[in-house]
Every structure is written in C-alpha cells, then in structure tokens.
Amino acid sequence: MYDQDFWNERYASDEFLYGTEPNTFLVEQAHLLQEPVLSLSEGEGRNAVFMASRGLRVLGVDCSAVGLEKAHALAQTHGVAIETEVADLAEDRPPENRFGTVVSIFAHLPSSIRGRLYPLIERSLVVGGMLLLEAYSERQLERSTGGPRDIDMLMTIDKLQSEFPNLSKVLAREIEREVLEGTGHTGKAVVVQYIARRER
Numbered sequence: 219m220y221d222q223d224f225w226n227e228r229y230a231s232d233e234f235l236y237g238t239e240p241n242t243f244l245v246e247q248a249h250l251l252q253e254p255v256l257s258l259s260e261g262e263g264r265n266a267v268f269m270a271s272r273g274l275r276v277l278g279v280d281c282s283a284v285g286l287e288k289a290h291a292l293a294q295t296h297g298v299a300i301e302t303e304v305a306d307l308a309e310d311r312p313p314e315n316r317f318g319t320v321v322s323i324f325a326h327l328p329s330s331i332r333g334r335l336y337p338l339i340e341r342s343l344v345v346g347g348m349l350l351l352e353a354y355s356e357r358q359l360e361r362s363t364g365g366p367r368d369i370d371m372l373m374t375i376d377k378l379q380s381e382f383p384n385l386s387k388v389l390a391r392e393i394e395r396e397v398l399e400g401t402g403h404t405g406k407a408v409v410v411q412y413i414a415r416r417e418r
C-alpha cells in the first residue's frame with residue numbers, strides 16, 4: 219500500500235508535505251549527532267538539510283526519487299550539499315561500521331522489512347555511534363493527525379528494544395506531543411522517541 223508510487227504521488231506537488239523545517243526531536247538532540255549520518259526514509263530533505271547546515275555529511279536514503287529531487291532543491295536553497303540514494307529499504311544493504319549516526323524520523327516500515335533491515339542498521343554504526351528515532355506510536359492508530367493506518371508499521375518502546383537488541387538504550391519514551399509538520403503531520407499525536415548506542 220505505502221509503496222514507491224504512493225510516495226512519488228504524495229510528493230508530486232511543489233508543496234513540501236512535511237514542511238521545510240526540521241523535526242523538533244532531531245533539533246532537540248542535535249548535540250548527539252556525529253557524522254557521517256545515514257538518514258532513513260529522508261523524504262523531501264528537511265532533516266538532511268538541517269544536519270548539513272550544521273556541517274555534517276549526510277546520506278539520505280528514500281524510495282521516492284521525487285522526494286529526493288525536492289531534497290536536493292531544498293539543499294541548494296540553503297547553500298548546502300547532501301548525498302542521496304534512491305533505494306527500497308526492503309533491499310538496501312547499508313555498509314558495516316560506517317555511520318556515526320543513523321537517523322530515522324517517521325520512517326515507518328512494516329515488520330517484514332524491519333526484521334531484515336534493523337540488524338544491518340545496528341552493524342552500520344561505528345562503535346560509539348547512535349541511532350536516533352522518532353515514530354508514531356501504536357496508540358496513534360485511533361488519531362487522524364498523521365502516520366500510517368497500519369498497526370504493524372507503528373512503534374512501541376518494546377518493539378524497538380527487541381528489534382535493536384545489540385544497542386544500549388540512551389533514551390526511550392512514549393509521549394503525547396504536538397507534531398506540526400506541513401500538511402502531513404497536523405497536531406496532537408502519540409510518538410515514541412528512542413536513542414541507543416552501539417557499545418561494541
């Protein structure tokens with residue numbers, strides 16, 4: 219349902235669906251970011267551009283070529299460079315021991331994809347590297363302010379802990395907060411925020 223065609227269509231207008239401002243959890247935790255950064259499901263580039271503006275090297279991966287074209291346009295407007303790769307995370311193989319940070323902002327994926335990808339994400343971090351993730355909670359299913367209408371793609375802290383067993387938890391919380399990001403994320407929502415480190 220939420221495939222490449224779906225996302226290319228959603229991103230087809232000139233408007234930035236999730237706005238051009240970075241995600242506020244990412245901004246709040248920006249002091250933790252270490253390069254190079256891998257940004258999963260980067261979309262239209264708002265977060266990659268924010269990180270590049272802080273002087274970080276960023277690779278944004280997304281299945282939508284339309285989204286990533288807009289990401290480059292946004293980067294140009296801000297006078298920064300970002301790297302991008304059009305790839306389906308169901309098949310992508312991030313290199314081992316490469317990234318200082320993996321960022322996953324509203325990068326909702328079905329468990330069938332996460333089950334293959336997340337062990338690769340753990341190994342793609344350098345020792346000392348961090349995962350920084352925000353996603354809509356399973357409790358968001360009953361709300362209409364954003365997020366997939368599929369409980370399997372929504373997160374809980376328990377799911378994150380069991381799907382990243384080799385990372386050490388730094389922060390794990392489920393909170394209700396106002397998420398105002400373009401016309402895609404439109405109000406009070408329940409989110410999970412998760413930060414974990416590769417220790418060895």
Ligand SMILES: C[S@@+](CC[C@H](N)C(=O)[O-])C[C@H]1O[C@@H](n2cnc3c(N)ncnc32)[C@H](O)[C@@H]1O
Pocket residue numbers: 220221225236241258259260261262263264265279280281282285305306307308323324325326327331
């Ligand atoms: C809710 S948007 C979030 C975009 C961006 N992270 C942000 O916060 O602005 C979800 C993104 O996931 C991407 N996506 C969905 N399934 C994917 C897959 N299998 N492989 C790569 N990207 C995928 C979509 O193209 C879309 O850009």
